[in-house]
Amino acid sequence: MSPKVVLITGTSSGIGLAAAVAAANAGYRVVATLRDTSRAGALRESGGDLDVRQLDVTDPASVAACIDGVMADYGRLDAVVNNAGAGHLGTIENESVDEVRRVMEVNFFGVVQVTKAAMPHLRASGGRLITVSSVGGVVGQPFNEAYCAAKFAVEGFMESLAPVAARVGVAVTLIEPGAVASEFVANLQVDPAEVIANAGPYAEVLQAYVARTRSSFGTGAQTPAQAAEPIVAALTAEHPALRVQTSEWATAFTGTKLADQDGGKVLGLTATWIA
Structure with missing residues (x-):
């Protein structure tokens, strides 16, 4: 049998x-x-057998x-990992x-x-739909209003889709990382110093937030490889959970808001609505 095919977005x-x-x-x-x-250098140098392709998620x-x-x-699509995204800083x-x-x-x-x-092809293969969300999709965070709003929307979209997709054989999973030691400042797509300089009455508290966040993305963060492990686990698990945190810290943090941390109770309820 040919290997299963997974498409992953945002892999630079x-x-x-x-x-x-x-x-x-x-x-x-x-x-x-x-x-x-042009940013595929790290992919091509990784040593993995990867089919690198262009995809802009904002362009239909x-x-x-x-x-x-x-x-x-390939004639098949067995899984999609929605990972592409960008951070944001501001109020x-x-x-x-x-x-x-x-x-x-x-x-x-x-x-x-x-x-x-992707859904018609995932339905045909009985596939997996995995989306990288964030702990910011569960707990709103200062100066992340727009970013957290987007991630909250992702969580609501996928939690609502999950029981419907399950009825046609597609398993839906949300991956919720906390701080990951990657390109925090570059991913913001803004210059934090410039944003602070133009923050007016918010400058002092924004500076405190940026200092705290730089620290958490430095010494206390997971590596990208550690954060990616639950993605591969969701690809291979017989019955992947709806919601997966990537670290004990992320589980504890989202636990301040979510009593049903793996989503099983929510799915158990909403699945009965379409049985």
Whole structure:
């Protein structure tokens, strides 16, 4: 039998890169996608057997072309890992609504776009739909209003889709990392010093938040490889949980809000609504 095919978005660095390499090492045929293929150096140098392709999750034509290409070349799609996304730093008084929309476009609507295109093929294969969310999709955090709103939306979308997808053979899983030692500042797509300088009455508290966050992404963070381990586990588990935290810290942190941490009680309830 040919190996199972998994498409992973946002694989230029961090969790996406680590997940692509780990899935390949686990025997999957990995289609590693990224918006800008000029940033594929780490993928190509990883030593993994990876099929690197261009995919911009915010562009419907790009999403369709990539998935159609995978089906044309392999004839199957067994799993998708929605990992592409971008961080953000700011508060609503100091930024435009258009900036908030851009954050939602990448972190939420990009997930929706890929999921819609992939679902017919995942349904055909009885596949897996795995989405990298965040502890920020469960607990709102200062100066992360737009980012957490997008991740909250991802959580609600996937939790609602899960019982429906299960009825047609597709398992849905949300991966919830905490701090991961990757490119924190680069992933923000802004200069924190500039944002602080223009923060007006919020400057002092924003500076405190940035200092705390830099520390947590430095000494106390997981490696991307550690954060990617639950992704591969969700690919291979017979019955993957709806919600998986990537560390004990992430479980404790989300536990301040979630009593049903693996999502089993919620799914047990909503699945009966369509039985």
